[in-house]
Amino acid sequence: xxxxxxVNAENSASAQNAASVENTANAxxxxANAxxxxANAxxxxxxxxxxxxxxxxxRPNDPFVWASGLHAPIYTDNRLTIxxxxxxxxxxxxxxxxxTRQFGEVDVIAGTATAGIPHAAWLAAExxxxxxxxxxxxxxxxxxxxxxxxxxxxxxxxxIDDLISTGGSVLKAVKAAEGEGAKVLGVASIFNYELPEARxxxxxxxMPYFSATSYSTLISEAIxxxxxxxxxxxxxxxxxxxxxxxxxxxxxxxxx
Numbered sequence: 725x726x727x728x729x730x731v732n733a734e735n736s737a738s739a740q741n742a743a744s745v746e747n748t749a750n751a752x753x754x755x756a757n758a759x760x761x762x763a764n765a766x767x768x769x770x771x772x773x774x775x776x777x778x779x780x781x782x783r784p785n786d787p788f789v790w791a792s793g794l795h796a797p798i799y800t801d802n803r804l805t806i807x808x809x810x811x812x813x814x815x816x817x818x819x820x821x822x823x824t825r826q827f828g829e830v831d832v833i834a835g836t837a838t839a840g841i842p843h844a845a846w847l848a849a850e851x852x853x854x855x856x857x858x859x860x861x862x863x864x865x866x867x868x869x870x871x872x873x874x875x876x877x878x879x880x881x882x883x884i885d886d887l888i889s890t891g892g893s894v895l896k897a898v899k900a901a902e903g904e905g906a907k908v909l910g911v912a913s914i915f916n917y918e919l920p921e922a923r924x925x926x927x928x929x930x931m932p933y934f935s936a937t938s939y940s941t942l943i944s945e946a947i948x949x950x951x952x953x954x955x956x957x958x959x960x961x962x963x964x965x966x967x968x969x970x971x972x973x974x975x976x977x978x979x980x
Contacts, residue, residue, distance in 0.1 A: 759821075759825055762821060763818075763821065763822065763825070766817070766818040766821065766937075767818070767937040768937075768941060769818075770811075770814055770915075770936050770937040771937045771942040771944075771945040771946075773805075773808070773810075773814055773815075774914075774942065775946055775949065775951055777804055777805065777808055779801055779802050779803075780800050780801075780802075780915065780942060781798070781799050781800075782798055782942075782946055782956075783797055785956075787971075787974050787975070787976075793977055793979060794968065794976060794979065795971040795974045797959065797960055798960075800887055800915060802886035802887055802914055802915060805843075812842070812843070815843060815846070815914055815936060816843065816850045818936040819847045819884065819914070820850045820851050822912055822935075822936060823882055823912055824851075826910065826912075826932070826934050827880075827909045827910060829880065830880045830881065830882050830909060831853065831876075831880045832854050832855070832856060832875055832879045832880070832881040832882075833848040833851065833853050833855045833856075833881070834855070834858055834882065834897070834908075835855065835856070835858070835883075835884050836858055836885045836886075836894055836897045837857055837860060839886035840885045840886055840894075854873070855873060856871055856873030856874070856875050856881075856901075857871070857872050857873060858871050858883070858897040858901055859900075860893065860896070870900050871900060871901065871904050876905065877905030877906075878905065878906075878907050879906050880907050881901055881906040881909065882908070882909055882910055883898050883908060883912070884912055884913070886913060886914050886915070887913060887914065888911070888913045888916040888917065888922050888933060888935060889917050889919060889922065890919060890921045891911075891922040892925060894911050894913070895911075895926070895931065898911065898929070898931060910932035910933055911926075911931060911934075912933070912934050912935070913934075913936070914936050914937070915935060915936070915937055915938070916935035916937075916939065917939050918939045918940060919964060920965070920966075939964050940961070940964075943957055943961065
């Protein structure tokens with residue numbers, strides 16, 4: 725009888741443990757789903773914001789000419805966001821959620837000069853964290869600093885930029901921060917063109933990067949709100965897959 729009771733007790737304990745593990749897994753899955761839904765909603769909100777204030781403009785049939793000479797169906801000026809309190813609040817909230825979700829606890833928020841600085845400041849306030857900013861190059865006078873603000877060795881840092889195109893400039897900022905002793909966890913931006921070159925550059929650097937909203941989300945939002953037609957989706961998507969090839973096919977000159 726004693727053996728039977730012992731077996732029953734063990735079976736009951738095993739069943740309780742299994743139920744506990746299942747409940748934990750279900751809770752974690754539910755939390756992950758809630759976070760994904762929140763991120764998606766914020767991505768669409770920010771895409772709508774950028775379109776509404778013309779921080780991002782789409783012209784699939786009348787391409788812009790960038791400073792590089794590249795012809796593109798999109799032009800972005802996220803500096804406009806600083807003039808719209810509600811828009812910049814949406815951005816700070818979305819970046820705060822993104823950083824908490826992707827990086828966990830951080831010590832310092834670093835802004836890239838110049839467009840990343842204001843958003844890094846609002847984000848640092850949202851998270852109640854210290855902030856620094858990183859110049860594109862050291863000053864040629866005074867103490868020759870490239871980084872302004874205080875950073876301690878090993879400080880867990882996320883670098884903030886307004887836009888990811890190829891990633892070249894923000895990855896230089898990452899190296900500068902690391903050179904001052906920061907432990908850079910990754911990069912976060914407002915918007916991402918989703919270009920192959922960026923994926924390659926970040927992969928080569930071994931640096932994670934995330935954005936509050938993306939080119940593909942913006943296209944969907946632009947179609948939903950009537951900024952462009954569904955028929956334009958293929959043309960717009962083709963550009964992000966091969967910007968230089970798209971440019972050549974739409975009147976651009978070969979890049980040097």
